[in-house]
Amino acid sequence: MNSSKHEGHGLLPRPLRLEPRWGRLELGRGLRIELPPDAPPPVVELVRRFQPRFDRLLGAAAEEAATLKLAPTEAAGNHPALGDDETYRLRITASGAELDAPSVWGAAHGFERCLQLLDRDAGGAFLAALLLEDGPRLPWRGVLLDLARHFLDLPTLLRTLDGLAAAGINVLHLHLNDDQGFRFESRRCPRLHERSGSRGYLRVEDVAELVAAATARGIRVVPELDVPGHAGAILHAHPELAAGPAPATLPRAFGPSRYALDPSLDATWGLLEALLDDLVELFPDAYVHLGGDEVHPEVYAFEDARRRAWMSAEGLTDAAAVQAWFTRGVVAMLAERGRRAVGWDEVLHPAMPAAMTVQAWRGAATLEAALAAGHDALYSAGWYLDLGYPARLHYRFDPAAPVAELVAAEAALATEPLLADVGDGILALQAAAADTAKALPAVARRGRLLGGEACLWSELVTQELLDVRLYGRLAAVAERLWSDPVAADEASFECRLPGWLTHVERVTDCRPLTGDPALLWRLGVEPQERLAVETLLEALEPVRWYKRLLGVDGLASRREGRPPQRPYDADTLLHRPVDLLPPDSPAMWQLRSALFALAADPEGLPARVTLRDFAGRWRMLPLQLGALQQRSQPFLALADRIEQLAELADLLDELVDAVSAFESPGMALRQRFGELARIAAAAVAETELAALRPIGDWLESRT
C-alpha cells in the first residue's frame, strides 16, 4: 500500500470512483494484454495499439508477464457518436488486471487509465491494486483547433489525437476556414483550397487518415465551415459572393473583418450546397459546425435596391434577421444531408430552430439563454486557451453549475489580480453575451447541456508551438468535462497537473514540457546554451488576454476606441522567446511548493536543494546568456528580465538562509523584494516575471 496511485493522486481527469485495495500487481516482466476470444477487428486494433505503449514503459512483455485481461467488448458503431457508452471498469489485484467495458471506446479509456496508473519504486514497476469504475460526466468533451490562422498539418493532428485521448477528450472540432485561409480540399470547389489554401490544407486522403485515427481513439471529428462571416478566404477565391467588400489578396490581418457571404445570391447557396456535400463525404460525424460568429453588423445593413427588395420579399427587417435567415438555410441544408448543426452563440435568435446546438463562447448568459430556448448547448466561454490564462482560472468554470454561479465565476475573472489590467475588456464581452441572451424567449422544453470545448484560436499558435500551448490548460477543461464536480479541487488539480504533463510527454509524441527543438534553433540558441535558456524561459510567462495579441499599445488604443495597430498578422514570424512560453510555468509550481515546504520544515533538505538550485542557476544567467544576447536581438530585449532574475537569486538565497536559521525574513529583504517587484511589474518583450509571484505569495503568507 505504498503507492500514491492507490489514492488516484496521479490521475487526471479524476475518475468517477476509485477503491484502493491491498497489494500490487508486479510488472517486472511487463504487462501483456489478453484479447477476448473472437474479438472484433476494432478491439484487435485497439490492443495492437496499446501493447507497444505498455512495452515502451515496461520493456517488451515476456512470456511470464502479468496479464491485463480484456473482457468481451462490442465494437460499437463504425464511428463514435454523441452519447455512446464510454464507461469501463478496471480491477487490479496482485494476480492480474481485468478491464470490462461495454464498448470499444470505454475500453480505450480503460487502457489510457492503466497507462496513467503504471508506477515503479525500488521493487520495480507495478500497478497498485484497486477497483476503478469510471466514465465521463458529459458526453461532448471537445477541443477546437483553428487551422485557418496557422495551418496544423496531418502529422501534428495525428500526434495530437494521442494527447487528447490521454485527457479523455472525445471531440476534435476543426475550424477549417477563416479570413486567413481555407484548409480542406474541396472536390467540388477546388478554387477554394487552390487559391486560399496557401501554407497548407488537408487533402482528401489526409482527412480520411485523420478520421480513421480519431475513430480508433473514440474521438469524433466535427468540422466547422465558418459562414457567413469570417469569409475572407472564401471571398478571395469567389469575390462575386461578397455581401460587403471582398479582399484584394488573401487577408493576413487578424481581428474582426467585414468579409461575409451575400445570402441574397443563388450562387452563394450553390457554393454552400457543394461545400456541405464535400464535408459530409469527408467527415462521418452527425454534427457539422456552421460558425455564425462575428458577422459585422454593418455588412448586412443593406442599402441597395436589389437587396432591399430581396429583404422585403423574405420578410427580413434588419441585419440580425438576415443572418438568422441565412443560418436557418444552412441548418436546413444540413438536415437534408442527415446532419445536425452547431453554431456560435451569435446564432441565437427567435427565428432559429431548436434543433440547432449552440456553442456559448461569450459568457454564461448565452449558455443559459440557449438552454432555456430549447437548444442543446456547449460551453466554451471560460475556456479560451488562446488568452494565456493559467490553468487554475479555466478550472473554475463548471458548465453545469447554476447559471448564477457560472456568471459570477466569469465576472470574478475581471478582478483576478493576474488580469487586473484587462478586466474591462473581459466584462465587455460578457455584457455582449447578456445582450444577445435578453432578446430570447424561453420555451417549455429546455435543451440539454451536452458538454463543452476548450478553444485554442491560433493567431499566435503554429504547429511547432501547439503542444506547449495546449495541454497545460486543456487538462483543466478535460477534468471539468469528465469528473464529478463535487470532487473538483483547484489545489488537487494543480498538484496533479505537472505529473500529467510529464505523462503525456512520456506516452505520446507530444511535447508539452520540452517543446519542439526546432524552435530554439529559430531563436538562435546553440546547444550549449540550451539549459541556461530553459532556466530563463521557465521563470517567465507571457502577458495575458488580448494584451498579447494586440500588444500593450494596441490594447490601450482599443480601450480608447481607436483601431489598434496590431503587432501580429498571419505572416508574423513567431520567433521570439515569448512565443515559446506556456502561460503556466511548471517550474514555478515547483518553486512555490519548495518555498512552502521549507517553511513547514526549515531543516528539510529536498526543498532547500531545490531553492538553492534555482538561485544558483538564475545568478549564472547574465554570464551564460551574454554571447546569445550579443547575437540575438530578442534575447537582448530580455536583458532587464535576466538582471532581475540575478537579483532575485540573491533575495531567494537570503530568504532560504533566514528560514533555515528559523528566522523570519527581515524588513530589509521585504523592502528590496517590494522594490524589485514594482520595477519588474512592467511587461518586458511581452513577458511577465513569473518567478516573482511564488516568492511574493510566500512572503505575503508569512506576515
Place this chain on the structure above:
Amino acid sequence: MNSSKHEGHGLLPRPLRLEPRWGRLELGRGLRIELPPDAPPPVVELVRRFQPRFDRLLGAAAEEAATLKLAPTEAAGNHPALGDDETYRLRITASGAELDAPSVWGAAHGFERCLQLLDRDAGGAFLAALLLEDGPRLPWRGVLLDLARHFLDLPTLLRTLDGLAAAGINVLHLHLNDDQGFRFESRRCPRLHERSGSRGYLRVEDVAELVAAATARGIRVVPELDVPGHAGAILHAHPELAAGPAPATLPRAFGPSRYALDPSLDATWGLLEALLDDLVELFPDAYVHLGGDEVHPEVYAFEDARRRAWMSAEGLTDAAAVQAWFTRGVVAMLAERGRRAVGWDEVLHPAMPAAMTVQAWRGAATLEAALAAGHDALYSAGWYLDLGYPARLHYRFDPAAPVAELVAAEAALATEPLLADVGDGILALQAAAADTAKALPAVARRGRLLGGEACLWSELVTQELLDVRLYGRLAAVAERLWSDPVAADEASFECRLPGWLTHVERVTDCRPLTGDPALLWRLGVEPQERLAVETLLEALEPVRWYKRLLGVDGLASRREGRPPQRPYDADTLLHRPVDLLPPDSPAMWQLRSALFALAADPEGLPARVTLRDFAGRWRMLPLQLGALQQRSQPFLALADRIEQLAELADLLDELVDAVSAFESPGMALRQRFGELARIAAAAVAETELAALRPIGDWLESRT
C-alpha cells in the same frame, strides 16, 4: 561571409566539393521548393516530404519566400539499386537556390544537405551562398540493425530511416532471425513467426510500409536470413531440422550456440525454398544476406552413419566443406530467384562462387582475401557499434585504404588506452580472420569494394535505447563511406559531430541526445530530478568492448578459457543508468574544448562560465540525488561516482582559479587528481568516469 556554413563546418558527412561564394540567401519569409513542370510522382512526393521539414525550421513559407528550384529530375527506378547515380549539385546565391540531380535519390541527398546548411544569426535565417557538388564515394553505405535479440518495431524503423537519410546511409540491413527470435511474418511457414516471433515480428504489411518509406528516401532494405547457424529460433519452430541440438524453449542466452540447420535433410531445403520465396516477395532489393557466420565447428563434424554417407556422396570431407556446400546451395536458390547473395566472412572458402558478396566483420584480412578471390566485398570489422567504442575510433578505418594500413589500424585498437584491458580479445578476433584468409587462393579478376556497414548488434539495445546508441558512431562510418579520404580529419569530425547530432534531433523524430523519456521513468527518476540525473549521466560512459556484454567477471572467465557466467540474456531488463549511456558523452567534448579554450585565453569568459557551470552542477549532485538513491538501487550503486564527481568539482574549480590567475596548476592539485583518477579507474556499475579524461588530458598537455 559571416557563416561558418560557407566553409562547410556544419556538414556531416563532408561533401565532395564546396565553393563558398559571396552573399547569402535570406530566409526570413521561409523557403519554398519549386517543382519542375511535369515532375514524376516520386519527385512530387519528395518535395511534399521536404517542404514541411523546411517549414518546421523556418516557419511556413510565405508567398514571397525564397525559392529552392529543383531542376527536372528522373524518377529513377521503382526502387533504389546498387550503383544508382546519387550525385547532386546545389547552387545558392543571394537571389535563390537551385538543385540539380540526375536522379530522385540525388535530389533527396541535396534536400538533406540543404536542411543541414540552414543557418541563422541576428539578421534571421539564411543560406550562405555557395556551390556544392556532391555525391558519395562508395555505393553501399549501410547499417545493420539486429531485430532478433531485441525487436525493433515499425515506428522505430520508420523514424530511423530519417536518421539514416540525414547521414547519407543508403542501405538498411535487417538481421531478421537469430537464436532469440524470428522477426518477419512468413506466409509459407507461419509456424516460424508464430512460435519464435514472441515480443514482435514485422507483419507483411509492416514490411511493405517500411520498404515504401525507405524507397522514398533512396534507401535499400537488404534482409538477412541467418543460416545455417544462429538458427535457434528456426529450430524452436522446426526442431526436426537440427544438425545438432534443438532448443527446448526459445533461447534467451546470448553468445555462440550450437543451433544449426541440417544440410543433409530435404526438409531443410524445403523450408529454405519457402523462406526465400517469402523474402523475395517482401523485399525488392537485388541482394539477400544469407548470414553464414559462427557455425559451431563441432556441429558439422558428423559422426553418424547416415550423414557420413551423405558427406561421402557429396564429396565433403570436413565441417568447413559441409558449410560451404550448404552456402553454395542457398546462393544457387537465390540466383534462381534473380537475387544476389551476401554472407559474413566465414563463407570464404575455395568452393564459394565469386558471385557471392562477402561482408568482412572479423578483420581487414578477410576483406583483402575476399577481394583477391574475386568477391565483391563490404567492410564492417572496424565498425561494430555494439562494442561501445567512441566515434573517433571507428573513424580511423578507411575501408579502401591499402590492406596493410587497415590491418595496422585494427591492430592499433589493441593498444588504445581506452581499450587497454580488452586488447587481447580484439587481437584474437583479428587472428581468426587472418586464419580464414590464409586458406584462400587469389584469382585474376579482383572483386570490387562496394562499401561497408556499421553493425549495431542488439543484445543490449532496445527500441527505446536505439537512438542514443546509434547515431554518435554511425556518423563516423557514414563520413568514411561518403567522403573523400584525403579530407578525413579526426579533429574536424569530432568538432562537427555534436552539431550533427543536434541537427538529427531537430529535423527527425530520433532523439540521439535526449533519449526516450520513458527510460528515465523506468529508472525511477521524478521530473524535478531530471536535470541532476542528466548531469550525472553525461559525466559517465559505459565500459567498453565485451566487458559490457560479458561483465567484468565474465570477461575474466572467458580469458581464462572458462565459460563466462553471462550477466545478460534476452529477458534482462535494461533498466540501469549504464543502459542509457552513449559510448561518447557529448557534454564531455564540451568540457574538453572549454578547458583548452581557457588555457588558450585565460581571460575568456565563455569557457570559464562553462567550466564553473560543470563544477557547480557536479558539486550539487550528492544533495540532489540523495532521495533518488534512497528509492533506487541502480542509483545507489553509483554512489561512488557521485562522490567522485563532487570531488572533481573542487579540483576543476581550483584548476580554473589557477588558469584564470595565469598560473600553472600546482603539484598538489596534480597529485590529488592522480589519486582520484586511480581510485575512479575501477568500473562502477559498468560505468567509467568519463569526466576524468578531458581533465587528465589537459593536465598532461600542460606538463
